[in-house]
Amino acid sequence: MSDTDTIQPVNPVLAYLRQDRLPHIWCPGCGIGSTVNCFARALTESKLDLDKVAVVSGIGCTGRVAGYMNLDSFHTTHGRAIPFATGLKLGNPDLKVVVYSGDGDLFAIGGNHFVHAARRNMDLMVVCINNGTYGMTGGQVAPTTPLGATASTMPYGNFEPSFNLPFLAEACGAVYVARWTVFHVRQVIRSMKEALGKKGFCFIEILAPCPTLYSRRNKLGDGVDQVKYYKERSVIKDGADAREAGLTFQGDIVCGKFVDRERPTWLDAMNRHYSSVIQDYQGEGHAED
Amino acid sequence: MSETPAPKGKGTVFVRVEVCKGCSYCIDFCPAKCLAFSKEFNAKGYHYPVLAKPEACVGCDMCGLYCPDFAIFGIRVKDLEKAKTK
Ligand SMILES: Cc1ncc(C[n+]2csc(CCOP(=O)(O)OP(=O)(O)O)c2C)c(N)n1
Ligand code: SF4
Ligand code: SF4
Ligand code: SF4
Numbered sequence: 001m002s003d004t005d006t007i008q009p010v011n012p013v014l015a016y017l018r019q020d021r022l023p024h025i026w027c028p029g030c031g032i033g034s035t036v037n038c039f040a041r042a043l044t045e046s047k048l049d050l051d052k053v054a055v056v057s058g059i060g061c062t063g064r065v066a067g068y069m070n071l072d073s074f075h076t077t078h079g080r081a082i083p084f085a086t087g088l089k090l091g092n093p094d095l096k097v098v099v100y101s102g103d104g105d106l107f108a109i110g111g112n113h114f115v116h117a118a119r120r121n122m123d124l125m126v127v128c129i130n131n132g133t134y135g136m137t138g139g140q141v142a143p144t145t146p147l148g149a150t151a152s153t154m155p156y157g158n159f160e161p162s163f164n165l166p167f168l169a170e171a172c173g174a175v176y177v178a179r180w181t182v183f184h185v186r187q188v189i190r191s192m193k194e195a196l197g198k199k200g201f202c203f204i205e206i207l208a209p210c211p212t213l214y215s216r217r218n219k220l221g222d223g224v225d226q227v228k229y230y231k232e233r234s235v236i237k238d239g240a241d242a243r244e245a246g247l248t249f250q251g252d253i254v255c256g257k258f259v260d261r262e263r264p265t266w267l268d269a270m271n272r273h274y275s276s277v278i279q280d281y282q283g284e285g286h287a288e289d
Numbered sequence: 290m291s292e293t294p295a296p297k298g299k300g301t302v303f304v305r306v307e308v309c310k311g312c313s314y315c316i317d318f319c320p321a322k323c324l325a326f327s328k329e330f331n332a333k334g335y336h337y338p339v340l341a342k343p344e345a346c347v348g349c350d351m352c353g354l355y356c357p358d359f360a361i362f363g364i365r366v367k368d369l370e371k372a373k374t375k
Contacts, residue, residue: 008303009372011353011362026357028310028335033357041354183318185354223357224313 016040018070025064029223031182031208032062032129036069038185039100039127042192053096053196056085058105061135061210065100079109082117085124093267093284096125096196103130103144107163111143118172118201120266125195125202128165131210139213146249150217166258167242169203176202177242177259181230182209184255191257200265207253220250298323300348302340302363309360311335315352321345324352 026032043050050071057066059078066073076084081099089097106114106128117124133151134140141151144165145158169177176198178191188206195202209215209226220226229250238256245254264272267284274281309331315338316324325341338361340346346363353362364372
């Protein structure tokens with residue numbers, strides 16, 4: 001049977017991708033692509049007008065997501081996805097702006113931007129693919145590399161404590177915080193859909209295997225072995241205290257939705273404030289009505 | 290596309306053999322455990338999934354959600370005709 005004999009149905013995710021740019025560059029067993037399936041499904045379920053959704057990435061293997069999505073998308077410089085997205089959102093308040101980037105990009109070079117966008121409750125959805133390393137540049141230690149894991153720049157094992165990203169996001173002021181792994185495709189879809197429909201700074205961390213540079217160096221097998229580890233050691237605790245969600249090398253992974261609260265966004269706070277102190281203030285973007 | 294035999298269960302899968310990288314996500318996490326690796330290699334040298342137990346497939350598309358290479362997806366037989374005419 002050849003392709004021309006029958007009309008075959010098409011994988012629904014392909015409509016969301018720039019097919020001229022495929023196949024993608026990700027390694028066999030890399031988890032990033034699985035999260036893209038979830039994102040596509042969440043977009044379908046959210047029923048958002050796709051002309052009003054933009055994706056912004058920094059640099060890294062995860063940063064390639066922006067270039068593959070068939071949406072208005074921006075592949076910015078390393079660490080600067082959040083400031084770029086902030087400008088995009090404030091200049092076009094009707095857009096739903098999604099930042100999709102790696103743990104190194106968002107929390108090493110870009111850490112300061114993350115902290116302040118969360119503090120200001122900038123209306124952004126931030127998806128962090130956490131593979132515990134700098135994938136694109138050769139497996140260097142990241143602020144998320146678990147204690148004791150080996151990296152190209154930590155050949156005797158990492159001695160730096162790592163960030164607990166959900167706790168960091170909550171402490172800085174994020175209104176929505178969830179963590180899942182690539183094993184939890186259904187839950188990732190649900191969280192992405194919730195964040196797509198929510199105003200304010202929403203943060204979703206997704207643990208994903210980097211078989212080429214993290215698993216191999218740490219003798220953890222292939223990508224699928226790491227996803228099996230996620231399956232075995234994940235503990236779903238919705239509403240858990242994010243302080244308890246720190247990660248250890250191949251230890252338990254607390255997953256779930258940790259935070260879902262309301263705070264005025266930066267734009268709403270600005271409009272409210274200026275309306276109260278400036279006579280005849282016209283308001284910018286989505287003034288509160 | 291692989292040759293997908295006429296569905297025997299409630300669902301079936303479609304595989305783009307040449308983009309598969311043989312990661313095994315679909316095979317390991319199919320809830321019905323109905324996929325297995327092919328004996329053959331694709332042009333890149335990977336074994337790819339085949340529907341080893343077609344009667345067990347429910348068309349849930351978990352394989353499609355897991356596949357990092359967009360190489361496989363599952364569909365319910367009752368949705369198949371609709372999808373073909375789209
Ligand atoms: C200003 C600047 N510094 C450093 C780099 C090199 N660099 C490219 S990607 C990257 C880290 C990527 O790690 P991460 O964000 O975790 O993404 P991954 O590749 O793991 O998905 C670094 C350090 C760069 N491109 N620009
Ligand atoms: S280097 Fe790691 S993160 Fe980058 S594509 Fe390969 S497996 Fe994925
Ligand atoms: S559609 Fe569901 S049951 Fe069928 S192969 Fe895929 S995961 Fe398995
Ligand atoms: S998940 Fe995708 S790439 Fe991996 S073996 Fe299955 S079809 Fe191939």
